[in-house]
Amino acid sequence: MKKLLYILLFSFSVLGLAQAPELTPLSKISVVTCGPGSELYSTFGHSAIRVEDPSLGINAVYNYGTFDFTTPNFYMKFARGKLDYSLARQNFAYFLKEYEYENRWVKSQELQLTLAQRQSLFNFLETNFLPENRDYKYDFFYNNCATKIWDVLKEVYGDALVFDESYLNELHTHRQLIRQKVKINSWAGFGIDLALGSVIDDVATPKEHMFLPDYILKQLEVAQLNGQPLTAQPKVLLEAKDQDQGSSFLVSPELWLIVFLVVILVLTYFDFKNNTRRRWLDFILFFSTGLIGVLILFLWFFTDHSATAGNYNLLWAFPFNLFIAFVVALKKGPNWIAKYAVLLAGLILASGVFWMFGAQEFSPLLLAVWAALIARYLFLFWSYHKPKIA
Numbered sequence: 001m002k003k004l005l006y007i008l009l010f011s012f013s014v015l016g017l018a019q020a021p022e023l024t025p026l027s028k029i030s031v032v033t034c035g036p037g038s039e040l041y042s043t044f045g046h047s048a049i050r051v052e053d054p055s056l057g058i059n060a061v062y063n064y065g066t067f068d069f070t071t072p073n074f075y076m077k078f079a080r081g082k083l084d085y086s087l088a089r090q091n092f093a094y095f096l097k098e099y100e101y102e103n104r105w106v107k108s109q110e111l112q113l114t115l116a117q118r119q120s121l122f123n124f125l126e127t128n129f130l131p132e133n134r135d136y137k138y139d140f141f142y143n144n145c146a147t148k149i150w151d152v153l154k155e156v157y158g159d160a161l162v163f164d165e166s167y168l169n170e171l172h173t174h175r176q177l178i179r180q181k182v183k184i185n186s187w188a189g190f191g192i193d194l195a196l197g198s199v200i201d202d203v204a205t206p207k208e209h210m211f212l213p214d215y216i217l218k219q220l221e222v223a224q225l226n227g228q229p230l231t232a233q234p235k236v237l238l239e240a241k242d243q244d245q246g247s248s249f250l251v252s253p254e255l256w257l258i259v260f261l262v263v264i265l266v267l268t269y270f271d272f273k274n275n276t277r278r279r280w281l282d283f284i285l286f287f288s289t290g291l292i293g294v295l296i297l298f299l300w301f302f303t304d305h306s307a308t309a310g311n312y313n314l315l316w317a318f319p320f321n322l323f324i325a326f327v328v329a330l331k332k333g334p335n336w337i338a339k340y341a342v343l344l345a346g347l348i349l350a351s352g353v354f355w356m357f358g359a360q361e362f363s364p365l366l367l368a369v370w371a372a373l374i375a376r377y378l379f380l381f382w383s384y385h386k387p388k389i390a
Contacts, residue, residue: 197311290322
């Protein structure tokens with residue numbers, strides 16, 4: 001009867017109609033860290049908190065990494081960084097089954113807590129799970145499913161929880177931390193380097209490293225609560241099977257950007273040799289670089305994303321190109337286009353200088369794009385000084 005009463009109380013707490021039930025001495029609370037998945041949203045891994053109490057039939061995961069696809073204007077809110085994330089709770093068996101299906105490893109670190117300390121954390125999670133409390137403003141670097149783990153523990157235990165800043169042998173920039181999980185020579189990596197600005201090229205503090213679940217795991221191994229180790233040694237709950245990734249070079253951006261460079265150089269050479277100009281080619285180059293620039297401006301100034309500020313990709317992806325594209329599409333445009341083309345080539349060289357002096361780290365894959373654009377811009381300058389252009 002006592003066990004049944006506890007289960008009923010726990011069920012009522014889900015609906016926010018009662019406080020969390022009292023945990024028994026058999027209860028455990030652990031932090032669960034999950035390995036990366038194959039999709040971009042899962043490539044950074046995941047962190048969650050697990051509460052177990054066999055006496056009460058509790059085996060739940062509290063997960064700060066969920067959002068609602070049915071949110072009105074979902075895609076616009078997501079693009080502008082205004083989408084709320086939520087704390088969700090689910091049965092641990094189903095949680096683990098998902099990661100087994102996705103072939104991702106799962107590790108658990110049991111928190112070395114007294115019964116009273118476990119109860120305090122459980123109460124916090126249950127209160128945080130109430131509909132009026134569960135939503136929060138997501139930020140990829142500073143407020144995500146991984147950073148929430150430490151923030152929750154700090155909120156519950158205060159100064160008794162001590163952070164160990166010496167848990168890292170080397171500090172990395174935020175961009176370097178991303179590249180630990182996303183390959184540079186991937187379309188995802190290329191897109192990330194285009195979208196995120198110079199603000200992520202600062203050296204992350206030891207605490208800021210913990211936006212990645214791997215670093216949460218490392219910190220919890222050395223953190224202390226009331227002068228005692230916070231966690232036991234990690235246990236492997238699920239191992240990922242080795243998979244043959246195969247060769248992906250044929251679909252890599254490196255290959256196709258080199259192809260892009262070669263095509264631009266070949267077409268520009270024949271234009272030069274034949275004293276002609278493919279206006280459609282200039283239109284595509286100007287329109288596409290201008291469109292990229294407008295998107296960068298949007299992410300920088302019109303969203304709440306903290307990582308998209310200070311993006312010097314605007315130097316080569318010049319937003320005004322979007323409008324100049326219609327001018328260079330003319331058979332004979334105004335003469336100032338020649339000077340404008342030289343300006344664009346100079347801005348690309350300025351991007352390289354910014355890179356050299358550490359203002360922003362660009363994707364190395366851009367070198368092929370820059371070379372193609374400079375070649376075409378110099379040809380455009382030459383072509384506008386010729387008396388006859390077909």
